[in-house]
Amino acid sequence: MDPETFRRDLGAWLDDNANDLTPPYEGIGSMDAHMAHYSHVKRALFDSGFGRYGWPESVGGLGGSPLLRAIIGEEINFRDLADPNAWTMIEVLAPTVIDFAPPELSARLVPPFLRGDEMWCQGFSEPDAGSDLASLSCRAAETDGGWVVNGQKIWTSFIEYSQRCVLLVRTGQPESAHRGITALLVDIDSPGISYSPIETMHGRRDFAEVHFDDVFVPSDRLLGEVNGGWRVAMDILPYERSTTFWHRGALLHRRFSDLVAQVSAAGNRGDAAAKALGQAFQWIVAFRSRSRDTQHQLAAGEQLGVETSVDKILITSAEQQLFETARDLLPGVMEFDDDLAAALWRNDYLYSKAATIYGGTAEIQRNIVARRLLDLGPES
Template identity: 35%
Template structure:
């Protein structure tokens, strides 16, 4: 791959940098899906999303005909670099721009695109993802939520769990079983469901961080119009895998993420006292941070290779599993190293008095395990990589 930026890429950078510097005061602190600190914090993310949308800087890699900027692979990278340069991030306000929108562009009908895409691009409709169930997590195809045809509608009954940000969502893209007699990877359909409709109940789950980012969602005789079916009936597994590839390819890499975390680790080490000096004066600490940084750079360039598929007009492939696996495991090891650096201070929780950096490191450490489970557990990613990339036989 040629990593040189073109004149168009440089102009894209100048334009976005200028806009960011003029509007950065409207941006909330970066946070991820596991760091939802209540409705106020979520509304800050939505306001930032709408601000980006007003400037035409939300979903920049979407095609121009659907309201995006048609950004190239390198321009998408520039976008992330410029956010990271100012310590900012894209808004975490649901999964419309990152998952549902790209999936609809690939599988949706013209009517579905006209109905949903504009509202996603204006941050007017918040989406969550209805995949996992109490008995169908990593083995997603075992899902049992049912949808039965009734005239022009489906009637949905069942339960989903670990549904991120469902308490704030307007809509959910939902996997349901429409043919219980078919093999488990068949007979599944992909529906778009109104979260405010009769029969939908959301119950937040308290995480060990103390936050409530995940939820249980119950469906009791929920009516869903058949026009909300994405792809063909009973063929929803293909659509679902497209969504998952977008999800996994977006985890890890870039100049923010792990690279930004390495820089924060270095800053933490520089202010932690140790034997009359600082932790940063210890060569073993510098060596460990350098080791983590090298891994982060490797993930960044792996992400560049993954993005070339989108440049060719293809959905992300199984290589996204490499990004998800390596990125989340690296993050977990970074947080554990931060605990080593902090020593007794690592026991102080988020926002505790006397905690370094307001206790964010202990929060991140507790939250980091969740990343290895979300978007398909890392054990499942090992299977995908072995079978689909390396061609190994199934265990």
């Protein structure tokens, strides 16, 4: 299906089903309510067929360009129908699992994920391995019919709601760095997995610290090759930086429109307000212009690489600039008001601070641009 027809048909379907798809909670809602509604929207999209476009037929999709998936997230975000953060896990993890899992495994496990019947999480970061991911130490020892995993992960988003986890473990010698890492697809209900939720500063139990104590993982859960986990991790990168960013850009665009309306309603129509809004809008447009090319490159099957660090810098800058502008142009609202709109601005403002940390920190992205794109020399 061509993207414009898809957008038109999808838009009409979303409008027809607006009552059913609109969140039952007002504003922020609890994490439980968000996740339940997210699953409801995913299921409705999948069963209508729209949610199957852009995915291969081998995992229950209807084929077509990944651009169709970008359009779905955009239309959902423009209408504020589901939590964009939960949505990211599908776009980040499913394409890589399709690339690296044995075909019969992805044919069995990916469809429930795409339909929202399951949630998956990403177990990469550890207390001593974040930016320097290659130093991770959660270990898998080979045993009869699989592996036994021992160690710890941290900041694992959505694990409380997840059935499976794409896990990076060390299978080589400790000094083997990125050459001794393996990727496994682990069932969260396996004996020996325990976790303690961590609350964010905006008051949500988004992620957790996870412990693995003699967790058995069968050998058919290997993604890629033994000691080939770094390739799997690097394969995730372009997916993380393409469709999911496009979805988030749509969310920022919608929140920008909310801000213009609220600033105008508050009677703040001076030049200073117009200039601040213009600057915030410029960042969003810069990101979306850049990301448009990234979506088309992905759709054309081109290899995306380190240049997507520019997309990451642009979207995090756009996000933080937008919510700082909201704080400045709606003075005292975030800090003192209790109504729904104020709670949403406060929530988005606080969460925007995480944007320069998750998925690769701002400093690391700038290092990549300096060294690998601009060739400005080694780290001193």
